[in-house]
Amino acid sequence: xxxxxxxxxxxxxxxxxxxxxxxxxxxxxxxxxxxxxxxxxxxxxxxxxxxxxxxxxxxxxxxxxxxxxxxxxxxxxxxxxxxxxxxxxxxxxxxxxxxxxxxxxxxxxxxxxxxxxxxxxxxxxxxxxxxxxxxxxxxxxxxxxxxxxxxxxxxxxxxxxxxxxxxxxxxxxxxxxxxxxxxxxxxxxxxxxxxxxxxxxxxxxxxxxxxxxxxxxxxxxxxxxxxxxxxxxxxxxxxxxxxx
Amino acid sequence: xxxxxxxxxxxxxxxxxxxxxxxxxxxxxxxxxxxxxxxxxxxxxxxxxxxxxxxxxxxxxxxxxxxxxxxxxxxxxxxxxxxxxxxxxxxxxxxxxxxxxxxxxxxxxxxxxxxxxxxxxxxxxxxxxxxxxxxxxxxxxxxxxxxxxxxxxxxxxxxxxxxxxxxxxxxxxxxxxxxxxxxxxxxxxxxxxxxxxxxxxxxxxxxxxxxxxxxxxxxxxxxxxxxxxxxxxxxxxxxxxxxxxxxx
Ligand SMILES: Nc1ncnc2c1ncn2[C@@H]1O[C@H](COP(=O)(O)OP(=O)(O)OP(=O)(O)O)[C@@H](O)[C@H]1O
Ligand SMILES: [Mg+2]
Numbered sequence: 001x002x003x004x005x006x007x008x009x010x011x012x013x014x015x016x017x018x019x020x021x022x023x024x025x026x027x028x029x030x031x032x033x034x035x036x037x038x039x040x041x042x043x044x045x046x047x048x049x050x051x052x053x054x055x056x057x058x059x060x061x062x063x064x065x066x067x068x069x070x071x072x073x074x075x076x077x078x079x080x081x082x083x084x085x086x087x088x089x090x091x092x093x094x095x096x097x098x099x100x101x102x103x104x105x106x107x108x109x110x111x112x113x114x115x116x117x118x119x120x121x122x123x124x125x126x127x128x129x130x131x132x133x134x135x136x137x138x139x140x141x142x143x144x145x146x147x148x149x150x151x152x153x154x155x156x157x158x159x160x161x162x163x164x165x166x167x168x169x170x171x172x173x174x175x176x177x178x179x180x181x182x183x184x185x186x187x188x189x190x191x192x193x194x195x196x197x198x199x200x201x202x203x204x205x206x207x208x209x210x211x212x213x214x215x216x217x218x219x220x221x222x223x224x225x226x227x228x229x230x231x232x233x234x235x236x237x238x239x240x241x242x243x244x
Numbered sequence: 245x246x247x248x249x250x251x252x253x254x255x256x257x258x259x260x261x262x263x264x265x266x267x268x269x270x271x272x273x274x275x276x277x278x279x280x281x282x283x284x285x286x287x288x289x290x291x292x293x294x295x296x297x298x299x300x301x302x303x304x305x306x307x308x309x310x311x312x313x314x315x316x317x318x319x320x321x322x323x324x325x326x327x328x329x330x331x332x333x334x335x336x337x338x339x340x341x342x343x344x345x346x347x348x349x350x351x352x353x354x355x356x357x358x359x360x361x362x363x364x365x366x367x368x369x370x371x372x373x374x375x376x377x378x379x380x381x382x383x384x385x386x387x388x389x390x391x392x393x394x395x396x397x398x399x400x401x402x403x404x405x406x407x408x409x410x411x412x413x414x415x416x417x418x419x420x421x422x423x424x425x426x427x428x429x430x431x432x433x434x435x436x437x438x439x440x441x442x443x444x445x446x447x448x449x450x451x452x453x454x455x456x457x458x459x460x461x462x463x464x465x466x467x468x469x470x471x472x473x474x475x476x477x478x479x480x481x482x483x484x485x486x487x488x489x490x491x492x
Contacts, residue, residue, distance in 0.1 A: 066303045069319060145301055146338035150352040150404060151328035160355055165342055 015207050025213075028199025029220060035116040035195065036182045042121025043181070044174075047128030050082045054129070055136045056154065059144075082129075089126035095187045097123055102191035112193035116185065124181055131177060135170035136162060168239060175232045179225055186221070196220060249310075250408055250439055251275040251298060256307035258293050258463075267293040268304070269463035275408070275441065280434045282450040282471070283443045285460035286486055291443040294460065295412050298441065299323075299330045312407065328356060331401030335413040337393040339385040339400070345372070346381045349400045357404070364403070371399040375429050391422030395429055402433075409433065411442040447490060451475060459483045 016022040057079040064072035089097070101119035102112070109115060139162050147157035189198030200217035204210045251274070258268040267290045275281055283291045296302045298309060300316060300323050308317050316326050340348050349368040353359040372378045375395040385393055394414055401409060411430070415423040427449050434440055434453045444450065450457055450471055457474040459467045459482075467480040475491070478484045 063303045066305070140338070142334060142336055142338040143340065146332075146334065146340070149299055149301060149327060149330070149332035150401070151324050151356050152352065153324045156355065160351060161340060165340075168342060 011209065012212055015203060015209050015212050018207075021203050021206070024194070024199045024203060025196070025216065028194050028196040031113050031116075031188075031194055032182070032185055032196040034113055035120060035185045035188060035193070036178070038113075038117035039120035039124050039181055039185070040178055042117060043124030043128045043177075046121065046125025047132050050085070050125065050129035051132035051136060052158065053078045053082050055133055056158075060154065086126050086129065089123055094120070094123045094184060095190055098187065098191055112188070112191060115191065116188045116193050116195070120181060120185055120188075123184075124177065127177055128174065131170050131173050132166065135166035135173075138169050139165045171239070172232050172236045175228060175235070179228050179232075182224060182228070183221060248276045249274050250277050250279075250312060251441075252308075252310040253298075254308040254310075256294070256297060256309065257305045258290075258297060258302055259305045266463045268297065268307075271307070271463070271465055273458065273465060273468070275439065277407075277439050278437050279439055279455045280453050281441045281456050281458060282454035283441065283458045283460060284445070284447070284450065284474075284486070284490075289460045290463040291460055292412050293463075295410050295441060295443050298410055299327050299332060301332075328352075328404050329407045331398075331404060331406035331409045333394070333397050333401060333409065333411045333414050335417050337385070337390075337397045337417075339393055339397055341385050344382050344384055345377070345388075345396050348385070348396060349403045352400075353403050368399070368403055371402055372396075374432075375399055376425075389422060390418045391425045394418065394422075394426045398426075398429055398433070408439040408441065411440065411444070413443055413445065415444065415446060445490065447475070459486065461486070 016025070053075070057075050060075065061072065064075065098116070098119040101122075102115045106115045106118070143161055143165065144157060147161040148154075152160060185195055186197040188195040189201065192198075194202075196217055200213040203213040207213070253271055253273050253275075256268050256271040257266070259266055269290075271290075271294060283294065285291050293302055297304050298311075300309075304317060308315050310316070311326050311330070314321055314326065316323055339345075340351070343351065346365055346368055349371070350359075350361065350364040353364045353367075354361055369378060369381060372381055375398065377392060377395055377399075380388060380392065380396075385396070388396065398409075398414075414430070415426050418426065423446070427446060430440070430442070430449070431453050442449070442454075452471075454471045456468060457471050458465050459474060459478075459480065461482050467474065467478065467483050474483070475487065478487055
């Protein structure tokens with residue numbers, strides 16, 4: 001074995017096995033996955049609610065206005081709240097939102113992962129909401145009328161007829177959001193959360209070796225993204241087939 | 245109101261853009277059980293708007309619609325309950341593409357009427373057999389021809405056991421060779437005594453199965469009567485003009 005390769009392997013052994021530093025990396029990776037998955041769940045829930053309010057406002061405002069009553073005004077207020085949320089979230093950097101969550105909203109808590117899920121979930125919700133809304137709008141309005149004409153009310157039409165079709169349409173986009181989110185969580189270290197990036201950074205700081213830890217981190221993200229991306233394209237192919 | 249009247253329309257109005265577009269400009273009529281009403285008229289005369297108002301897919305600007313004695317234009321009426329009794333068939337079928345034919349037909353009875361799934365499927369298969377599609381129960385809409393889709397759309401509505409069926413140009417999106425199979429299903433339905441309101445350009449159908457023809461123009465019913473009177477003895481000049489164009 002050439003000298004330089006043996007040296008390199010020794011270096012890796014020192015970096016990761018000394019002080020069991022590899023455990024940090026595993027902890028960081030686990031936290032990154034937890035934050036990403038948790039944030040996606042939170043984002044999807046927020047996204048569904050916002051998309052439901054916004055598209056039901058768009059779809060029903062005319063008829064509610066005509067029929068009169070309080071319903072129109074309630075929906076209008078909810079719609080305005082959603083609009084405000086979307087504007088604020090999409091108009092400010094995610095790091096700032098994360099810091100506000102950690103140092104202001106949850107100042108009393110030091111559960112960084114939980115705060116991360118909250119902040120990234122809140123952020124992702126704004127984008128997922130727009131994905132869902134576009135998905136709902138992409139479903140033929142005739143589907144909606146068919147549901148209503150059978151006697152389904154607005155909510156049930158959404159639930160049984162529109163949302164299942166919408167999900168199929170947005171699944172690839174949603175997975176892409178998941179990929180973006182995975183990379184975005186790398187700023188979690190700003191508030192001291194031990195995520196993958198932070199773990200690599202700490203190991204680098206302790207060992208004064210930058211090349212190996214940072215490339216390990218980069219490679220880990222890359223592999224995750226490549227796996228997810230291939231999943232998306234396989235899914236897209238399957239969906240296209242079932243449309244025929 | 246006599247017991248036989250199913251739908252009573254009083255001075256129905258539908259305006260768009262303030263009062264710019266008067267799609268319906270004061271429509272009144274009564275539809276009795278068992279009637280087959282055929283609505284004809286030039287493009288833009290308000291036929292679709294009228295039909296779609298009957299189950300409130302369009303919310304009228306004014307006037308009243310009584311269905312089985314209930315004013316469904318009243319804000320306190322739960323329209324969803326009444327829509328279950330009013331089947332509708334669309335020009336573009338509007339089948340649910342992500343569901344099989346059977347699922348298309350059973351989802352409403354199961355979810356809305358609490359029907360037993362096996363029972364609903366049995367009924368659906370019987371209806372499919374009646375329109376000659378018993379072997380397509382597990383197909384998806386994309387695997388059907390236009391005529392087959394429309395026949396499925398008709399029996400999907402029938403699964404709710406409606407008291408009236410509304411058709412908006414059910415054959416207009418079909419290739420000519422498929423028009424007949426859909427009209428045959430509609431004729432059979434009419435012969436069984438189903439109350440029907442049909443917007444169509446198929447004058448042959450109007451003459452053969454229509455019990456009454458409404459001629460609409462500019463949001464008004466300008467003339468109505470039996471097919472014989474409308475087609476052989478038209479009075480209104482615009483009806484005469486319309487007929488001279490469609491009856492070649
Ligand atoms: N959403 C809308 N906004 C504005 N105007 C509308 C709207 N829907 C219908 N109209 C107008 O109302 C009038 C009646 O339309 P409707 O669709 O009922 O006609 P129709 O008799 O069904 O015509 P066609 O034979 O072409 O289907 C038309 O002038 C149409 O342009
Ligand atoms: Mg029309």
